[in-house]
Amino acid sequence: MTGTARFTLISHILCPYVQRAVITLKELDVPYKRIDIDLANKPEWFLALSPLGKVPLLVVDDETVIFESEVICEYLNEANQGKLLAEDALEKAEQRAWIEFASTTLSIIAQLYNAADKAAFSQLQEKLEHLGQTLEENLVQAEYFSSNEFSLVDAAFAPAFRYLPLFESLSKEQFFQHLPKLALWAQYLLSRPSVIEAVSEHYQQQLMEFLAKRESYLGQLAKSQLTAKAVK
Ligand SMILES: N[C@@H](CCC(=O)N[C@@H](CS)C(=O)NCC(=O)O)C(=O)O
Known part of the structure; x- marks a missing residue:
């Protein structure tokens, strides 16, 4: 303990x-x-x-x-004798593998917000959609990744989904909306108290300012939006 x-x-x-x-x-x-x-x-x-x-x-x-x-x-x-990973070795190995998948997803998201122009952004968006499709095929219809119990797989993916609402509003593109299990899972994750409380209440604004500092496609969109707000 x-x-x-x-x-x-x-x-x-x-x-x-x-x-x-x-x-x-x-x-x-x-x-x-x-x-x-x-x-x-x-x-x-x-x-x-x-x-x-x-x-x-x-x-x-x-x-x-x-x-x-x-x-x-x-x-x-x-x-802490937590129950956030399976006890069975094979099940646990599967969970760890999906956690690695979550890390790959995060690294593509980082490439996406650093993409220099619309063409590079679209290419990475396609890559992300492909990962989403794979996830959709592996999700069971439950609140969380593999059941109604929250696990470390959910903790690993939740921060990735948090980026998407702002990316959508800036780029006017939709992410994962046509993948029903994935979209519902993301909703469950983003309304979980531990996930909500993992960032400050000013997260959206902080993310916007972080993006606006980047010389990238999304960065330019964020900068324009911040400037437009400032002159209002
Ligand atoms: N594989 C690491 C990745 C951690 C990571 O990339 N952290 C970033 C911030 S989100 C960082 O500290 N970057 C600082 C740097 O690379 O200089 C983990 O899972 O903890």
Whole structure:
């Protein structure tokens, strides 16, 4: 049990991998302290702690540093006798494989918001749709990924779905809307308290400002929208 352990999560306000860890901490009802850092200006103490210079980091008892979001989530689940992963080895391996799939999805999303122009954006959107189609074929008709029980697979995907409403409103394109199981799953995830609370109430605005700083297709759209709002 981690009952007496002290946890500090070194974070960034928008990072989807941090969100996985926060969702897991909240699902397990584990108290923790969160420290958000500026990734554009990484503090020296953070660089000294983080082997890859990335968030999230989970610092346990001010002593042991765990990095990599999925490792953090699995550790928290295991140490708290959580039920967020299957006990059966084969089922657990399947869940881990889908968590890897979620990470690939996140990396395509990052490429998408960095895509230089509309053509590159559309190409990546197609790639994303292809992943969505594969997911749709593997989803059971339930609230969560493989059942009505929330698992680490859900925690891994939820941050990916959070990007889409803003991407849709900026690009006027739809993501996954024609995939009924996927669309419903995303709705369940985005209305789960642990998922809602993994980011601040200002998330949409923060994401918009983050996008507007990028010299990319979506970045330009975000910048135009922010400028239009400012002159109103
Ligand atoms: N595989 C890592 C990915 C973490 C990651 O890419 N974090 C990003 C923020 S979302 C980061 O810290 N980037 C800083 C950098 O690369 O300099 C995990 O799952 O924890």
